[in-house]
Amino acid sequence: MADGLRRNEAPEEVVTWFRVREAATLVEAQEHQAWCELPVLEVLYALARDSRGEQSDLCMIAQGKLAKALLATGHAKEARDLLSSLLDTEMEHHGPEDPGVAETLNSLGSAYNFLGDHLKSKELLEQARTILVQHFGPDHVYVAMTLHNQAAAYGDLGDYVKMKDLLEQALTTMVQHFGEEHREVASTLCSLGNACGRLGDYARKKNLLEQALKIAVEYYGCEHVAVAKTVHSLSTAYGQLGDHVKMKELLEQALKIEVQHYGRQHVEVAKALANLGNAYGQLGDPVKMQDLLEEAHGIITQYYSEKHVEVATVLQSLGHAYGLHGDYVRKRKFLEQALEIKVQHYGRQHVEVAMTLHNLGNADGELGDYDKMRDLQEQALLIEERHYGEGHVEVAETLHSLSHAYTKLGDSVKAKDLLERVLKIKVQCYGKEHVEVAKTLNALGNAWEDLEEYPKMKEALEESLRIKGQHYGVDHVEVAKARCDLGGAYGLLENHAQKKGLLEQALKTLLHEADHDEVARAFHNLANAYRDLDDYINMKGILKQALNFNVQHYGGDHVEVAKTLQSLGLAYDNLGDYSKAKDLLEKALGIMVQHHGEEHEEVAGVLNNLASAHIDLGQPGKARELLQRALAIYETLDPEHPLAVPVQHNLQATADQIQHAQERGVAILEQMQELFGAEHPDLAESLERLAADPGSLQHQIELLKRVLEVEEQIHGPEDLEVAGTLELLGELYGDQGSRSLQRTSWERCLRIQTKHLGHHHADVLSLQSALSELRAEAPRSP
Template sequence: MPTMPGLVSVKTPANAPPLRVSVPDTQQQQPPRTPMKKTPSSTPSRSKPSPGRSAKKDSPGVSSSAAAVPDVDDPSLDNPDLGPFLLKLARDAIASGEGPNKALDYAIRATKSFERCCAAAAPPVPGGSDGGPVLDLAMSLHVLAAIYCSLGRFDEAVPPLERAIKLARDAIASGEGPNKALDYAIRATKSFERCCAAAAPPVPGGSDGGPVLDLAMSLHVLAAIYCSLGRFDEAVPPLERAIKVPDPARGPDHSLAAFSGHMQLGDTLSMLGQIDRSIACYEEGLKIQIQTLGETDPRVGETCRYLAEAYVQAMQFNKAEELCKKTLEIHRAHSEPASLEEAADRRLMAIICEAKGDYENALEHLVLASMAMIASGQESEVASIDVSIGNIYMSLCRFDEAVFSYQKALTVFKSSKGETHPTVASVFVRLAELYHRTGKLRESKSYCENALRIYNKPVPGTTVEEIAGGLTEISAIYESVDEPEEALKLLQKSMKLLEDKPGQQSAIAGLEARMGVMYYTLGRYEDARNAFESAVTKLRAAGEKSAFFGVVLNQMGLACVQLFKIDEAGELFEEARGILEQERGPCDQDTLGVYSNLAATYDAMGRIEDAIEILEQVLKLREEKLGTANPDFEDEKKRLAELLKEAGRSRNYKAKSLQNLIDPNARPLKKEASGKKWPGLGFKF
């Protein structure tokens, strides 16, 4: 998924480069392309003394400020052993009841000492804690903030805590270690929580919302660190809390905090495969952004496109098209004609149109996007669009034009990226598929082998997702030329590449489902059932309720039938029926196939009345809505007649044995045999 606009901190997969975010001492730096105007951060006014402290009279001969601030020019502060000693004195002063003012003096001196040690010594101080003076400085800042809070000086507690958050971010950016950053962030979050609990009204002179916005920011950072560690489940609770902290009605700072929280939570849920919940978070974030900025702001357009891409991933193409059109209108109103933003929108619109089978419109969008990229001198992007144009030409069976587009892109990729780059391999795969479709199997296999040579020895910088995707496409070609064993090897390799990657569980489930189909065609029914079961488990965990899930349940049921696990098969067919009726409707071919399989299963289980009821429903649908020309109609009619005759002859129905119902000479199904009836029982794959 592309970079989300306007986030304070975004999801970071475990293998991604370190999160590079920084927070200046007084104001948080605004990230690029932020769709909102401000980020929730403290302002310099927070360091102003509160009215309560200003009203205090100074002690005779000594001002209050002089008593609170030690001599920071003291050369002894350069001693690396002084900081830990002063920090211990500060803690002891609090524990012994000596007084928070004395503890504050020690804590300020300790903090200054650690700051000097951090500036002077890049490597860790011998004998220091893991991370040297950096971790000690973070601890000192937390102690200092806690003492300020104990004195009721909450506004002065905020800057040290913000510095602690900055240390957490810098620890990730420098590669120092996310575990250390996690410790900083947890401590800062707890401190902000105490400040919020102790100071319900906003601090006078502070930014609108006081420490509330800083708590939200701290929760965002904490969640981002959990994501960088691959602990996405643990990132969800902080984000769920973060979206409840700000109140968008209190101004743009609160609106941005709420927007960022919803979008970051959506990203995290997406990495967990919970697409529906993820989209719901994006929708709420977009709603908040529109309320704050209006419907035509360019930053709203960026978020609309982001949400449209999420809809594409969820295969909700109508909603994706609606949002993409809105994005295109916004960018055309705010950008120059044929801008890069408009080109990106048109490429997304082409993907949506292609998925809906509207190839002519998809081609039109791609041509316009290509013209914009050519005008901007984006040679590599033009080549990528040429590949997409080739895909459309192939779908339209305009094979000569498709070959020309692919070859043009291939020439650019070889010259600009090198002959072993994965983009070159991806074009080889497209050419292999094209030549397979035109019956030139020798050329097709040659291009497959060329692509495999690149994927087997990837150049540095190649992502595992690129390799896995390429191997999966090649496996489909091998499967179609009746080389299932080779196709299985490629799928297994692809799955192994993805198994440790966060956010890839749904993709792995899809691979396992394909492997299950191939195992089934080879007659390896136990392996097929295991593959389907693993896929179903992953899809259930992700909350999947799509038509694809229903199809996988149906396929697993067929494998169970072959293993004579008829009760399990019946449960799977029933669940598949419920999902497909909801997602596709009763007239869809996949739904009708499940009806037929369920009727055959009920027949085998002795539930003849249930089988008759389902077959009557299927025949009624065909006669009234689908027509009777389908060859399955006559078969189903004969099966129903036999069942009715048998039911009328004897109510003491004896269950048939699966051994007799399933044709022992039935040949394994091939991929293109989908929808054909099993002899003797009527099961459909």
């Protein structure tokens, strides 16, 4: 701190060593190779001790300089031991109020702080400051340097308000003493920026650190370790402001310098690796994040015990990495370890503990324990409100997570109220047009959806889309996601055309920019919009695209592919292609059973839809079998399962259809027997099959076609008897889903009936109406 605090004459050989040391210092200023200085100081200390003795002032000066070098190169334990010995000697020789004692107390306090004993550090630094104020006054630069060190101790103890206050005092003195462009001013600006960040003022943090970086680069050069530390701190400011790409770039720049300076296994490098890992996590690369964090953890545990607070920081980040992989059990395990360390270090009511409680609560939510999530978020909230006040952005983040817990617990009103508090805080902190406000509006829109307040949902999502469009630009992926959300609101308001338009716009961007899940969701929602507009041709087209997209991403046997096959089958069913619908739904069923097992709710849903296809194909017996399987699954899961009710209704309708088909089959059987006799050789096999299953549609069609042939031979092709059989045959074709054959049969029937009965006969008019409806159902050309 102050070479001028001790002035002593030195022998010539010691002066020579001081000059060598100055040369090393010049090297340090240019290249910051700390290993250059350390051996020189070790020799200097040995020479002073041997030439003047352990108790000499010169030896004490050399001992102090060596201790500082040890501290600067990360040898904190050795520095602490050397400084403790030096302090005893100085107090014995110069008394407890000597400025030299204050200098040693200052360095010793820094050593204890580095070793994690922040209370001891604070105590020593307060002693040093008291001595210096007595000797030099409160505005002296030596006092400012001690204030800086004190601020670090308070920061490590979690008192960021005190940290900031001390640094602002130090900065004023530093500027007065050194001027605005000095390296000591840069160092204080850097520390003050970090204090502001801890208090949530990220914009000020960034501005202060950019000032510090400019000074550091001019003073040290771009590749100096002091520059790396400033770049490191500046990267976190960008991350806190949401610019994770810039954060990653700065951290990679800092890491390169720090590895060159310290070597790969240094604790400072570990911190840089951890922060770089977090940046990769924010950018959606959890594999790279985990690799970097595990490397950081391996390094940092070589320096500290497993219960050190620096280890807790890395454990917390590792938990987040496993969460991004979907391993929420391991995430929770790491966070519990971090919480235990932080509680022991800070105490239960500290804001650092609140941060871990918040993250642990989110992990519980990801594991489905929303009661626990709510409890932990409420604990974190109480601590944060006491520390920050009720209007702070960190409080808003916890309120947001708490609202999610209440949503999952079914209290949508409470969730909405909490999100309105979040919105108010973010508007106050960021302004109405900030993207963070848009994100909260999005969540609030979802809350209004849960409350079935769809106009309010639409209003919130429209405002979110507007802000995101201004912030990102109209073709950004976040804007596309906002369009999807707003499209959902329009769908709930039954404005399906508007929903379709928004989703079509969104999908163009998402196909090029978004992750697979977002694209798949957009395909699905757009297909539903086409369905709600009765546009089954376009529904089929978009689902074919979705199917190809999902098969490429997942492979053909994935459950997401099965879901798309099911939707595509329903599209074909609505287009009247029941055979194609059946085939697609059978594929979907096979995948679902393979993925979920026979008794899963998703399997029951496919069984129900497949039964509908069999009904449309005129196979009510097969449909009944499938529906009975579906009903058994639902009732096993929950005797009062809500989806069991429509299946029961479908079963009843199927039973009615089977009864009607059986009655019709019996009538056809009787008609055949009257025409040919039960023992006719050509019809015996068909009669036997129909008798075994009178409801079989295909058997009925086969026999009725034979009836038609015989009637045409007996009565002629234009007889009313022939027309009656054609009308029934058309009905059977319709039940089978063969619309073209149905239309052909009815058109011929209508021509015969009109010829015999006239245009205005009731039977003719009824069939004309049925034919008009049938023609209207014909699918449009794509």
